[in-house]
Amino acid sequence: MKKQFPLEQTEELDAVVSCFGEEFVSVDWSGDELKGVISVVLEPRLQPVVISATDGKDYRQFETKQLSPVDLHFRLPVVYPAEQAMIDVDCMWMPTSMRNTMVKRLGDVVHENVGSAVLFLCCEDVKKFVDGTEITELRLEGNHFARKNKMRPMEVLDVVRRECEKAELLEFEGHxxxxxxxxxxxxxxxxxxxxxxxxxxxxxxxxxxxxxxxxxxxxxxxxxxxxxxxxxxxxxxxxxxxxxxxxxxxxxxxxxxxxxxMDDLAVCPRITCQKPAARSQAWVPLPLQILLIHSHELSCINRSF
CATH class of the missing domain: 3.30.40.10 (Zinc/RING finger domain, C3HC4 (zinc finger))
Structure with missing residues (x-):
């Protein structure tokens, strides 16, 4: 059962969920203060972004026009919006310097709008900031997400690629x-x-x-x-x-x-097998004298003689 929170806060969160969808908003109602995460879905890029990672001699990359969402973490004090909300950002592909700039921008948004609902404003500012930033290449070594989760570069690359593909599919299915x-x-x-x-x-x-x-x-x-x-x-x-x-x-x-x-291949003569097999050059080329590719089917040969 949800605890009782200020009506202004619950109405704002209900509006956020209604706008972005339940799958993109997670709210923790168990504490004394409301907190949660909003996954801010981004617009496709006009040009592909090269995302890469290097780990020793290993280097890999992929291209995408659809970056995965930015997670906006929030905590609402009991007297919010009279007291400003606590806002943070988590993003697996974002360079540390870019993340720091975004956090500072959001801090300014929250500070300038004390007394008003700010979650929508913060989400819109995230989109505006990312859309307005020229991004042609992203290197994942040592970014904030990798350090926080103690992940190696290639592990981060795999996660980022998977999430970008999910975001791309979501964008495709919605249009x-x-x-x-x-x-x-x-x-x-x-x-x-x-x-x-x-x-x-x-x-x-x-x-x-x-x-x-x-x-x-x-x-x-x-x-x-x-x-x-x-x-x-x-x-x-x-x-x-x-x-x-x-x-x-x-x-x-x-x-x-x-x-x-293929002249060097045939099908196993046993009706119950019928697997592809390589003809042995050492044997007399009789139909039953076939050396099967699959070792677990060698019994077919033994039963054929």
């Missing part, structure tokens, strides 16, 4: 896109965007295309629908659109076509 096949405008959650080409089609058209390819037993792997584009299709997406049974059939067709083009 409408034109399908280049049926020319209908649909929400992103009803569409598929191929990578790395970025071509977008509605899920209905992609599913129909994949089914048509399987019905015709096409030799080549499934790719983007755009003419001449060879962007591959993730296994997860094929299963999601066609189902596991159809995906298994697709893999069998693909494997069969590949084996037909």
């Amino acid at each position: 409408c896109h034109d399908c280049d096949v049926c020319f209908e405008n649909k929400l992103g959650r009803e569409c598929v965007r191929f990578s790395p080409c970025g071509h977008t089609f509605c899920r209905e058209c992609v599913t129909a295309y994949f089914n048509e390819r399987l019905t015709a037993q096409e030799i080549s792997p499934l790719t983007c629908l755009s003419d001449g584009c060879e962007s591959s299709v993730p296994q997860k997406l094929i299963i999601e659109l066609l189902g596991q049974e159809e995906f298994d059939r697709y893999e069998r067709i693909l494997l069969s076509r590949v084996l037909d083009t």
Whole structure:
């Protein structure tokens, strides 16, 4: 059961949750003071940002136009807004110097608006500051997030990449896109965007295309629908659109076509196996004299003689 807090505070938090969504606002109602975190979602960048990390001789990077949200931490004194709120910022990709500047800006916003609700103002200032800052490259070694969580650079890079991809997907699903096949405008959650080409089609058209390819037993792997584009299709997406049974059939067709083009491979003759196998050059080339690739299937050979 929630404790009783000043009506002005609870109404402000209810408005924040209503505006940003429950998934982006976390409030701790258990203490004497209200505190929580607001994940401030950012606008896509106009130009890609290169995010990198170096750990010894190891160097990795990736590019993104969608930076992950900035976490705005707040604590509201009992007499807030008569007394100013405590504000802090946490962001996994943000350089320490940039974070320090943002914290100072937010401190000024809070100080200048004592007596008024400031959470919306702080969120808007975070967006304004990040949008107005030129960011072309971000190096993650030793930033505030890494030091606070005692993480190595490559660990931070993996987390940042994962969160940026989540933010990119969220942004894509929340907007409408034109399908280049049926020319209908649909929400992103009803569409598929191929990578790395970025071509977008509605899920209905992609599913129909994949089914048509399987019905015709096409030799080549499934790719983007755009003419001449060879962007591959993730296994997860094929299963999601066609189902596991159809995906298994697709893999069998693909494997069969590949084996037909390779003289040094054959299929195990046992009906219960049917795994791809390499013909042994040392043996007489009889159909049953096959050396299987998978060691756990060697019993097939023993039972064949």
